[in-house]
Amino acid sequence: MPVTSDRPDVIIPDVGLHEYLYGDLSPEDEDRIAIVDLAGGTETSYATLRSHVDSVAGWLSRHGVAKNDVVALHCPNSVEFIVAAHAVWRLGAVLTPVPLLASPSTVAEQLRDSHAVMLLTLAGLGDGGEEAAELAGLPTDRLIRLDTSRGLNQMLAERNTPPTVSFDPSTQLAALPYSSGTTGLPKGVRLTHRNLVANMAQVESSGPVTRDDVVFGVLPFFHIYGLSTLANLVVRLRARLLTVPRFELNTFLRNHQKHGVTFTFIAPPVALALAKHPEVDNYDLSALRGVLSGAASLDEELATAVEKRLGINVYQGYGLTETSPVTHVNLDRNLSLGSVGRPVANTEHKLIDPDSGSEIPVPSDAGALSDAGELWVRGPQVMDGYLNNPEATAEALPGDGWLRTGDLARQGSVGEVFIVDRLKELIKYKGYQVPPAELEALLLTHDAVADAAVVGVANDDGEEIPKAFVVARDKDAAGDALSDTLIAFVAEHVEPYKKVRALEFIEEIPKSATGKVLRRSLL
Template sequence: MAAPQTIPEALRRAAETFGDRPAYIEGDRTVTYTELLDRVERTAEVFINNGACCGDRIVLWGPNSIDWAVTALAVTVAGGVLVPVNSRYVGHEVADVVRRTGAAAVVVHDGFLGRDQLAELREAGVEQTPSSTPRLLSSLRDVVAAADRCEGQAHDGSLGPDSVADILFTSGTTGRSKGAMSSHAQTLGAAAAWAELGGVRADDRYLVVNPFFHSFGYKIGIIVGLLTGATLYPVATFDVAETMRLIERERITVFPGAPTLYQSMISSPDRAGIDLSSLRLAVTGAAVVPVVLIERMRAAAPEGLDIDQVVTAFGMTEAVVVTMCREGDSAETVAGTCGRAIPGMETRIDAPQRSGDGSNEGELLVRGEFVMQGYLDDPEATAQAIDADGWLHTGDVGRLDARGNLTITDRVKDMYICGGFNVYPAEIEQALARLDGVADVAVIGVPDERMGEVGAAYVVRSPGATGEALDESAVRAFAQERLANFKVPRAVRFVEALPRNLGGKVLKTDLREQWN
């Protein structure tokens, strides 16, 4: 049987294939694959009745939930283009996306985190008018109620594999966010490759903490569910103790996430006594992954999480899955690399530069089927990102081994130059992550009159670690034993937590502003 070419095709095939198997479980609510199709088609009718269809862009603003997933799929069944936005955005940020996309409809999970999101949007100038966009401005609750009154019909007749399926905005950690456009074929293909290499099955119980507005939650969550028949458990906000109890209670088998999720579980005082033995697959990425974290994820309880298969991968908004480890890869490969290019993708290192320790590193370039179509209404930025030969310039620094396994060492823009040597903060962070008492660490370059720039480390102590046991001198001494002198941080600041976006990336711009 040929693979589905559009997301609505994948949804209908999932209903036919998996039928009464649970597609989603959220608290006491269960939705089967058959029921999912019905709910999606009813919700699609709501959009069509409000003039939002046929290539129109529809903004969805809210946290993970069954209703979010239903609404997102309904956008594509209506023939529209999904534009998910960060659930923690404020009204002005979402209004900017609404204006830039010319959205025909905006659906909001009003009241999330005790806020009035609809009021925020109206204060930011977003109003529903019959003659202009958006034509529909509604709470998610009202859309669900309207869908209950609809009969539901099949739609999406004009969609093809190259039709734009979604516009996902980049995190904006280094400037104004950009909208990466992907086709139905690209979204489905990336999800299918990830699911196959990870071995996701219909009997899996998949906990989705990764935000649905992010490609890791939407494409590697919702779309993977459609293609495999796995049961998804959406989580709106991450609470480490409640997440571990949910894993134990529901016997969760698949739990992908950013490194910070697993680190939080390992260091949690609630870890003892909770049975996580059902976990068989964890896939992490979204940031430079500390090698020691992979070791602890695989380690037996109580020191680690005792996960059967831990896989590292690399992807980005512009190319959802680029590399991935495979089952059977050595522990060293999984702990030290992001795996090799998945089928349909290529990788190479551009203009390798010799760093202070003699190794050759350079910017990672990727090319292939899952590289975005381009940035929304920004041909200049698209041309800067994707060269004439189709190579996407990622902005990440890395190296490839003889087998093609990728190691990401840092971001190009995070590199600083100390005394004439290139310094990549991730190398320092990897070293400091092994120091007892360090729960999290980030390093930035700060100005220095003599050296040009020097390193400054922000350190989060583990629960129970004290200032007497872990102070600035202890951190610097540990680094001096393991790193060349020009890499040793000249200053250390201890903080309660590092600023991160919901994709798990440290907001180093915020740290630089704090330093100044």
């Protein structure tokens, strides 16, 4: 039997994103500060934000952007990003957000694949936008630099009125973020207005953030996690959002103290810094009541360390680009901090044995964990499919509304989920399955380890073995003696087949913008 949410179903309004975000903006909320742009030094009220969105939407319409057109946005976290994204949705057009550090060739490929009619970017990002547009065959007048005199300021000055647009939210495409899915090259994920509205309503009903919160916006907006929880949900709640273009620990801590930040969405690398970095003790974070970690699994010991050091609640959530993104959230203090919790409202999950295809039941004994299986989810936030890729769509969406996540998980006696690892990243050692994330979490508990990643590599006999890449807290100690110590440390705490068989010290673990270990970069 699938596990259903323990929260009551929410009513999903039959409206588009713009209407859901701004349609019920009350007069008393118009003067509330919506966005504090830390890099630009500006504060924008909700009334001004709505007005700017309308003006930019009017300008885009006047310059040929219409319903169903795809607009690419290559921009760091800022008020400009939010205004541009919401303006695209105001027109019934489709937003394809571009990773900030993408190369010109990668940007060009996304422009071509999505059939984007316009690229919104910043001159401050260099000449990459111009090169990408040229590679993609995008006309020069379709490349708009928002930070120039002919960019956002001109759009706002002209005060164009956007047209009235109507569409069916359940079928109208809203966003085309790119994801590698369970395997393979990046694919355009088709998310409708209903997908994104539904997920906001689902997360809102869980209650991690309220209108009285000051939220720090360090997660990249181009990623679905930052786009949905920060650029959208915080606006919907009428809370205050602080935007910052990139994570830098001192900037993060200084602004938490200065602005009295009360809630922050983070990824595990930020949790690691909050737990271990000595600089944290130099700042007053007493206003902070909680953080929610997502984008990659957070180990229970690391979450506990953050809670004890800062005196806050650490929550954990789970989702994918293909689910808009949230499917699970753990706000229950009675559940393990290492669990991503139970499904959000209107959502259910099941675990499927990857070998037999049979469903793995919830264990009957309290405190027990089930066998590991692939996590399948179903709900209104599940994507419409991959862009122009019926084979990948069929593989990810096996039918009856279910999505195969590609993640291996266990579940507890009340249906709480523990993510084990990516199904395709499991190391097979002598036929045994070895989850890299489990070994990484264990290594991070050692005082000598600042960061770690584990991958499967071939030994001299061609057999796959677990190899650890470690960033030592004391670089001078990184040598054979510490290597032997760490290998022995892991061996003491895991089954024999899970032992680390090789270890290498490196300067930095390669990670994506949201904190996922880029294991392929280590091979």
